[in-house]
Amino acid sequence: MALVNAGVVVLDCAEPEKLAEFYKSLLGAEETEVTANRVEIEGPSGMRMAFRRDVNATPPSWPRPENSLQVHLDFVVDDLDAAERGIVGLGGRPLEAKDPAGPHEERGFSDPAGHSFTVRGALTPTAPKQG
Structure with missing residues (x-):
């Protein structure tokens, strides 16, 4: 029997209403x-x-090395290019992170409050954490 019935990912931010709109869309x-x-x-x-x-609230500094990544959101998508256009249209920003070596096709973004997340194809294996 599980000790916990349900879980919720909670992000701290200065304006929860605005950030909720981003993730709702x-x-x-x-x-x-x-x-x-x-x-x-x-x-x-x-x-x-x-x-x-x-x-x-202050945005996390990832991928800069002085702070470690504390939480990572990973979303699966059918079309990476379409997802990127939609995310940027909603106010998300691409992250300039070094691509991991290998056949991994994933892209990093930050939401409007600075929290990082990754989108990857449905059949794409996840890359190992670098650094």
Whole structure:
């Protein structure tokens, strides 16, 4: 028997309403909970995310080496080029990161608040963490 019934990925940010809009559009999600300091969403596949207000939030520095990556979101897509155009259209930014060696086809982005995430093809193996 599991000790935990469900989980939610929570990102701290200065403006949870705006960040929730980005991820709602990215995932085709709906809001499930909205309070003054938190917005929670759920996508059609059941993926749940929440965005918690942190007035002192600063974006992570990854891929710069002085800070390690603490959380990594990995999304599977059918068409990398179409996904990239859509992400940038929503306000996401491509990350300039060194591509790992090998046949891995994935692309790094940051959301409007600076949290990093990767998109990869459905049949693409994930690359090993570099550094």
